[in-house]
Amino acid sequence: MLFLARMLLLSLHFVAAGMVGLLLGLCRPFNPDNSRLCALFYSWPALRILGLRVETETTSLRDHVRSAVIVANHQSNYDLFVVGSVxxxxxxxxxxxxxKWVPFFGQLFWLSGNVLIDRGNAVQAKQAMLTTTDTLQHKDTSIWVFAEGTRNLGKGLLPFKKGAFQMAIAAGVPIVLVCTSTYVKHMQLNRWNSGTIKIRSLAPIPTAGLTLDDLPALMEQCQQQMHACIDRLDAEIEGRV
Incomplete structure (x- = not known):
């Protein structure tokens, strides 16, 4: 019963937050700070509805020098609410x-200045990558990427896609890794206290001077660091550290 009540409230909240965000986007279309504000609209009430406690250690993310490529792990659709606060x-x-076809959210996503990529169209995908490189170099803006490209459903990190790391090298900007503990299999939405989630950001990884020849090593370095950090977060939640 509690789960069903939460899903109903969450659905209503999703629509309401989307409408507020859409108005924000219409008032100041493509402003790069719209994404942060909209993420907060979605996140804060949703976490209370879901009964989730999120603990953050994200100083390196909050204080990073713009611009950067921010790489995060992607577990489920709940990530919108979980990482939205950071x-x-x-x-x-x-x-x-x-x-872009998701009601309210899709139009909001576009008006917030986010970058939409058609992975099935190589020409359009390449053009989008060129656009993001220009954004990183000249517009004092960072790009958030779920480098796995899809949800891992709490089964561990999937292989990373190259795009985020190619962007960082092309623009010569640092990579900031954001790691979220494995929450999908452990949250219990039928309980008042559904569980604890930890989010931690790591020290920026510089890419200045790197070339595409360095791409495999860079991706391996990032994946290893994220894997180790997620393991530590999970151990901390389980009380093993």
Missing amino acids: VPARTVCLGKKSL
């Missing part, structure tokens, strides 16, 4: 073109 100022997101 999105820094002037940060836009890289997303699938199909998102």
Whole structure:
């Protein structure tokens, strides 16, 4: 019963937050700070509805020098609410073109200045990457990317896609890793206290001077650091550390 009540409230909240965000986007279209504000609209009430406690250690994310490529792990659709509270100022997101058809949210996503990529169209995808490189270099804006490209459903990190790391190298900007504990399999939405989630950001990884020859090593370095950090977060929640 509690789960059903939460899903109903969450659905209503999703629509309401989308409408508020859409008005914000219409008032100041494509402003890169719209994403942060909209993420907060979605996140704060949703976490209370879901009964989730989120603990954050994100100083390196909050204080990073703009611009940067922010790389996060992607577990489920709940990530919108879970990581929404830590999105820094002037940060836009890289997303699938199909998102634009989601009522309210899709139009809001577009008006917030986020970048939509059609992964099935190589020419358009390449053009989008060029646009994001220009954004990173000249517009004092960071790009948030779920580098796995899809949800891992709490089964561990999936192989990373190259795009985020190619962007960082092309623009010569640092990569900031944001790690979220494995919550999908552990949250219990039929209880008042549904569970604890930890989010931690790591020290920026510089890319200045790197070339595409360094891409495999850079991706491996980032994946190893994220994997180790997520394991530590999970251990802390389970009381093993």
